[in-house]
Amino acid sequence: QKEVEQDPGPLSVPEGAIVSLNCTYSNSAFQYFMWYRQYSRKGPELLMYTYSSGNKEDGRFTAQVDKSSKYISLFIRDSQPSDSATYLCAMKESQGGSEKLVFGKGTKLTVNP
Amino acid sequence: NAGVMQNPRHLVRRRGQEARLRCSPMKGHSHVYWYRQLPEEGLKFMVYLQKENIIDESGMPKERFSAEFPKEGPSILRIQQVVRGDSAAYFCASSLSGLNTGELFFGEGSRLTVL
Numbered sequence: 001q002k003e004v005e006q007d008p009g010p011l012s013v014p015e016g017a018i019v020s021l022n023c024t025y026s027n028s029a030f031q032y033f034m035w036y037r038q039y040s041r042k043g044p045e046l047l048m049y050t051y052s053s054g055n056k057e058d059g060r061f062t063a064q065v066d067k068s069s070k071y072i073s074l075f076i077r078d079s080q081p082s083d084s085a086t087y088l089c090a091m092k093e094s095q096g097g098s099e100k101l102v103f104g105k106g107t108k109l110t111v112n113p
Numbered sequence: 114n115a116g117v118m119q120n121p122r123h124l125v126r127r128r129g130q131e132a133r134l135r136c137s138p139m140k141g142h143s144h145v146y147w148y149r150q151l152p153e154e155g156l157k158f159m160v161y162l163q164k165e166n167i168i169d170e171s172g173m174p175k176e177r178f179s180a181e182f183p184k185e186g187p188s189i190l191r192i193q194q195v196v197r198g199d200s201a202a203y204f205c206a207s208s209l210s211g212l213n214t215g216e217l218f219f220g221e222g223s224r225l226t227v228l
Contacts, residue, residue, distance in 0.1 A: 041222075043117070043206075043220050043222055044204070045219065046217070049216070088155060097169075100169060101158070105153070
C-alpha cells in the first residue's frame with residue numbers, strides 16, 4: 001500500500017461547480033497536511049496547510065482533515081477556469097532527524113467555461 | 114524577492130553522459146530539497162540538504178546520483194552516466210527553517226530528456 005493515495009483523476013467540471021479532491025494515507029505519524037497546486041510546466045505552489053482534524057477555509061477553498069480515518073479533502077467552491085491545474089496533497093513526515101513532504105500522485109482538474 | 118531559480122530549464126543528454134542541475138534557493142533559505150516527477154506520477158523525494166550538509170538522502174538512487182549544497186553557490190544535483198529512465202522533471206524547493214508551516218517554495222523545474 002502506498003503511503004499516500006490520491007483519488008480521483010482526471011476530473012472535468014463546468015464552471016461554477018463544487019469540486020471535491022481527496023487523499024488517504026496510511027502513516028499515522030504524518031503531521032501537517034497540505035494541498036499544492038501545480039499549473040502545467042510550472043512548479044507546485046502551496047495552496048493550504050493544516051495541522052489538526054477539522055476544516056480550514058480560505059476564500060473559495062476549504063481543506064478538511066479527518067485523522068481518525070486518515071482522510072483529507074480539498075473543496076473548491078464556484079470553480080473557475082483559472083482553477084484548472086493539478087492538485088497534489090502532501091503530508092509532512094518526520095523521521096530520524098529529517099523532515100520531508102510526501103506527495104500524492106496528483107489530480108488533474110479541468111474547469112470548463 | 115526572486116523565487117527559487119533552477120537551471121537549465123531543459124536539458125538533453127545522450128545515454129552515458131552527465132547531467133548537472135542547479136538550484137539557487139530563495140534569499141535567506143538554507144534548506145533545500147530535490148524532488149523528481151515522472152509523467153503521471155507525483156513528486157518523489159530525493160534528498161534534503163542544508164548548507165554543506167546532506168541531512169537525508171534516503172530517496173536518492175545509490176549509484177550515479179549525488180547532491181551538494183556548498184557554503185557558497187547553488188545546490189547541484191548530479192547524475193552520472195544517464196539512462197533513459199532518468200528522463201523526468203527535477204524540482205528543487207527551499208524553506209527558511211524546515212517544514213514547520215509546511216511551506217516549501219518550488220522552482221519551475223529542470224526537465225531532463227535522455228536520448
